[in-house]
Amino acid sequence: MGAPARIEDPPGSAPTLYQGLLGEQFDRLPEPLRRFHARPLGGAASGTMRVLRGHGWLAGVAAWLSRAPPAGEAVPVEMRIAVEGERERWTRSFAGRPMVTRQWRAGDALVEALGPSRVHFRVRVEGEGMVFEQLRATLLGVPIPALLAPRIEARAQTHAGLPGGAWVVFVRIALPGIGLVVEYSGTMADAG
Numbered sequence: 720m721g722a723p724a725r726i727e728d729p730p731g732s733a734p735t736l737y738q739g740l741l742g743e744q745f746d747r748l749p750e751p752l753r754r755f756h757a758r759p760l761g762g763a764a765s766g767t768m769r770v771l772r773g774h775g776w777l778a779g780v781a782a783w784l785s786r787a788p789p790a791g792e793a794v795p796v797e798m799r800i801a802v803e804g805e806r807e808r809w810t811r812s813f814a815g816r817p818m819v820t821r822q823w824r825a826g827d828a829l830v831e832a833l834g835p836s837r838v839h840f841r842v843r844v845e846g847e848g849m850v851f852e853q854l855r856a857t858l859l860g861v862p863i864p865a866l867l868a869p870r871i872e873a874r875a876q877t878h879a880g881l882p883g884g885a886w887v888v889f890v891r892i893a894l895p896g897i898g899l900v901v902e903y904s905g906t907m908a909d910a911g
Contacts, residue, residue, distance in 0.1 A: 735759055736807050736822060737842070740829055744844040749877040751884050752848060755909050761800040761807065767793045768888070768905035770813065777897045785833060785892065787901035788813030798907065813903075828854055835859045838871055848876030848886065869894050884909045 737756035738745050745753065755762055772782055772790040788794065797812040806823040809831075821832045828839040829851070836858050840851040851873035856863045863869075872891040881887065891902040 733759070735802075736805070736824060736829075740824055740827070740842050741844060741849075747844045748849065749847050749886070751877055751886050751909060752875060754884075755886075758800075759802065761802045763800070763910040764798045764907040765910045766796050766885070766888075766905055766907035768796050768813065768903045770794050771899065771902045773893075773897065773899035773901065775897070778894075778900055781894055781897060781900045785836075785900060786818045787892070788816055788818065788903065794903075794905075796905065796907065797910075838869070840871075840873070845874075846876065847878055848874060850874045867895060869900070881906065882908070 735757055741748070745756075748756070755764065768788075769792055770788050770790050772778065772787065791814065794814050796814075799810045799812075801808045801810070803821075806821055809820045809822060811818045811820075818833075823830050825839065827841065829842050831838050831840065836856065837860075838856045839854040841854055842849055842851055851871070853868075853871050855865075856868040870891075870893045872889070874889050875886050876889075877886045885906050885908040887904070887906055889902075889904040892900045894900055
């Protein structure tokens, strides 16, 4: 099997957020993820997710503060990415309930903001997709000590059993002393 086909940018366009973050690694992404993250104007995807929520009132408060979706099986998800200069606005709608974050590049890191919180990730191509390795977190610009910071696991992958153009998403957010806040996983497909 040959090298993956390069998805070309329109003439004169700057690299997209993920093209800039991943550099030469970008061409190693599976085609559905490469195509989705190569669009200079953003894009859309849809799918279904299984959403788990943590137990206990502290986990409930943390989920509410983070605007986490309610628990459910086969929750319909719509996702829209809008490019705003060098940043992207990600609107994920779980059964009609929106969760909006913003993403941008800071050096070699991806920063994702939800309200006054920021999480910095190292994004790398691994296997058949991307892994988001948490580096640090801040609240109102103040670094959160590692012992108190949220623990976020995230990845987007493809595999042979998926229909063309689809990928699997896994996101898990936990807090020290509280445990699971929310976890969602499922299949998304490019919606243009």
